[in-house]
Amino acid sequence: xxxxxxxxxxxxxIKVMNEVIISGSxxxxxxxxxxxxxxxxxxxxxxxxxxxxxxFYRTTQGLKPTPMALEIHDSFVKAIAIIEDVMxxxxxxxxxxxxxxxxxxxxxxxxYFNELSQFEDELVCPFEFxxxxxxxxxxxxxxxxxxKIDVVVGQTCLADDRVVNQKIDSVxxxxxxxxxxxxxxxxxxxxxxxxxxxxxxxxxxxxxxxxKETFSQVHSVDVPYSGVVKKRYSxxxxxxxxxxxxxxxxxxxxxxxxxxxxxxxxxxxxxxxELPSGLIARKTDLYINYLSSxxxxxxxxxxxxxxxxxxxxx
Numbered sequence: 496x497x498x499x500x501x502x503x504x505x506x507x508x509i510k511v512m513n514e515v516i517i518s519g520s521x522x523x524x525x526x527x528x529x530x531x532x533x534x535x536x537x538x539x540x541x542x543x544x545x546x547x548x549x550x551f552y553r554t555t556q557g558l559k560p561t562p563m564a565l566e567i568h569d570s571f572v573k574a575i576a577i578i579e580d581v582m583x584x585x586x587x588x589x590x591x592x593x594x595x596x597x598x599x600x601x602x603x604x605x606x607y608f609n610e611l612s613q614f615e616d617e618l619v620c621p622f623e624f625x626x627x628x629x630x631x632x633x634x635x636x637x638x639x640x641x642x643k644i645d646v647v648v649g650q651t652c653l654a655d656d657r658v659v660n661q662k663i664d665s666v667x668x669x670x671x672x673x674x675x676x677x678x679x680x681x682x683x684x685x686x687x688x689x690x691x692x693x694x695x696x697x698x699x700x701x702x703x704x705x706x707k708e709t710f711s712q713v714h715s716v717d718v719p720y721s722g723v724v725k726k727r728y729s730x731x732x733x734x735x736x737x738x739x740x741x742x743x744x745x746x747x748x749x750x751x752x753x754x755x756x757x758x759x760x761x762x763x764x765x766x767x768x769e770l771p772s773g774l775i776a777r778k779t780d781l782y783i784n785y786l787s788s789x790x791x792x793x794x795x796x797x798x799x800x801x802x803x804x805x806x807x808x809x
Contacts, residue, residue, distance in 0.1 A: 508542040509571050511535060512550060516568050517739045519557040519694070519727060527742050556694050556725060569731075594623035595791060595798075598635065599648035602698070602733040603781070606756050607648070607664075607802055614801050620794050639786050646795055647784040661783050661799050664806035668751045669776035674741045675764040685746075685768040691722035696747040697729040698736045718773040737763050750779075781806075 514524040515535065525532040543550050550564040560568065597608070604624055611618065625644055636653045638644045647653065652660040671690070673679040679689060716722075728739050737757060740747050741764045757763040770776065783802065785795045 504545070505541075508538055508545070509567060511538045512542055512564060513568055513571055515539060515551065515558060516560045516564060517728060517730075517735060518742050519739075519745070520743075521558070523742055556727060559727065593620060595620040595646065595794065596623045596625060596644040597646045597648065598625045598638070598644050599646075600733070601731075602753060603648050605733065605761075606753055607805065610805055611798065611801060618794065618797065620791060635784070639784065645785060645789055645791055646798075648781065649784075650779060650781060651784075652782050653784045657786055657788070658784050659787050662780050663783050663799055663802040664781040665778055666750045666752070666781070667776055667778040669748055669770060670751045670754055671746050671768040671770060672737075672740055672749045672754050672765045673746045673768065674743060675766050677740075677744045677746070677766070679744070679746060679768065680766040682768070685771050687716070687718065687722065687771045687773055690746070690771050690774065691724065694725045694727035694743075694745045696736050696739045696745045697726050698733060698747065699729055699731055715775050715777065716773055717775055737765060740765055748776075 511524070511528065514528055515521060518524045518527055521532050521535045521539075525535045528535065539550060546563065548563045549561050551558045551560055553559075597604075599608070608622060608624075611622075632651055632653055635644075635647050635651075636655050636658060639647065639653070639658060640655075648663070671679075671685050673693075679685060679693060682689065727745055728736075730736050730739070736747060739745055751767070754765065754767050758765060758767070783795070783799045785792070789795060
């Protein structure tokens, strides 16, 4: 976008576009934003005129974003994540303790690390979470070696003799989640027909470019005809993924304990359904990576032990 075009630009237009992408329709976006459908359409057209390119096209499954819209959406999500990281780090930086710098996906932070408060009296270092988006395995290894971060938690094992890899959890129990107001929420059971008829939401935290962490690719279908999954929306933000499910008829493949966590502890309006017959989940392992020479190694080992305890209890 040219520099002179950005002068006086209303960034709320990006927020409206993002809502249309997540919800898949102007009417649902209008409802979620508490404005009229005509107002949403007007704002989208205003952004379209500013950019000089189309942002959506219509399909039988609803509105789909163009590559331009998806690129802006990804940048929007990254910008929000970076701002939140800066605010979080500034807040922690006021303390005298040297923080333990961690890179992990937002779902890992929410599900695992937020629960470590129960061990707060036994932990010395506070946590500082770095922006997790778009890092390669090589970058993550270098960040550890250069002491820019202390810990990497994810599905990836960093291949370097100086890096310790320790498995802290295995996830093999998956379910389908849909919004509480979705048509699927009232079905007695989810069939493979439902699974392939309804559009999907994909969570992809992009912690490592060569090993994308996603819940939508951890299954196989044990039937002659598997069908084609209709992926309507993909996001590196777990909040955006759940919001998309809540506010549409889209569904998502999800670890059962993550889904139960967001329902019980976060009050999210989603419903759990068992996997259709013939759909088989594949085990997904979670690892903690750190340098054996790290001065905080004892603290990291303690945290790894607590995370393993929590994963067994939940």
